Amino acid sequence: MNNNYESIPLDLWILGSPSEEEIRTVFLNMDKALKYIHEHGYCVDVFYPSEIEILNNELDHIQFKKLVELSKNSVIRKNMIQEDIFRSSQVQIGLYFYSRDLGLSVNDILKNLTTENLKNNFDSYMQVVPDDVRPYYRGVILRGANVYLCDFEVKKTIEEVRKLEEEVGDNKSNGNELTYTSLKASTNNKINDDIYKQINGLKDAAFISTLAIPSLILVVIVVLVIVSWIISLV
DSSP, X not given: OOOSSOEEEHHHXXXXXXXXXXXXXXXXXXXXXXXXXXXXXXXXXXXXXXXXEEETTOTTOEEESOEEEOOSSHHHHHHHHHHHHHHHHHHHHHHHHHHTOOSOOHHHHHHHOOHHHHHHTHHHHHTTSOGGGHHHHHHHHHHOOOOOHHHXXXXXXXXXXXXXXXXXXXXXXXXXXXXXXXXXXXXXXXXXXXXXXXXXXXXXXXHHHHHHHHHHHHHHHHHHHHHHHHHHHO
């Protein structure tokens, strides 16, 4: 949507053998971008890694190239968001699998990673996923949890801090303040405002186009009438 950046598709980026930490960072920011898109009334039309880009080699600059508008129907809208979260997790698991250098191409892995195959062989696929995020993918893939990875990480961090506070006997911190600060820190809204700056203008652009075409036709007709009138006077 924004052409002011140099970009690399996710399927090519993963070929560069990024570290596990870099992969985790990209996946976390993928879901931050996904959440942002949903909050602005859209969802992702194509989840294939060639249609997901990292911009300017910045791991928090993630662009989904093809978006469609969410349904106005609340039930369908919820299902569309849930499907996006599932497909995001599906791609992430596939790329974790590829990163272990098991001799398969990205295309082969994702081609075989159907919904049915993933669910039936879930434990096998989880062997290549970091231990601490396995519960997240289990919830999304097997139980249909409608939770973003970025929100899961925030909740996990809050729980870890609270456990540490209990261990050291410090229960004076404000849990609500911690939650708010963590959630605020977990967003990339400023970055995504720029990457997806057209997302709020799509409807306006379509509306303007709808008005502009009839107006242009009317102007042409008026000009032709005037020209015809002038010619008739000559």
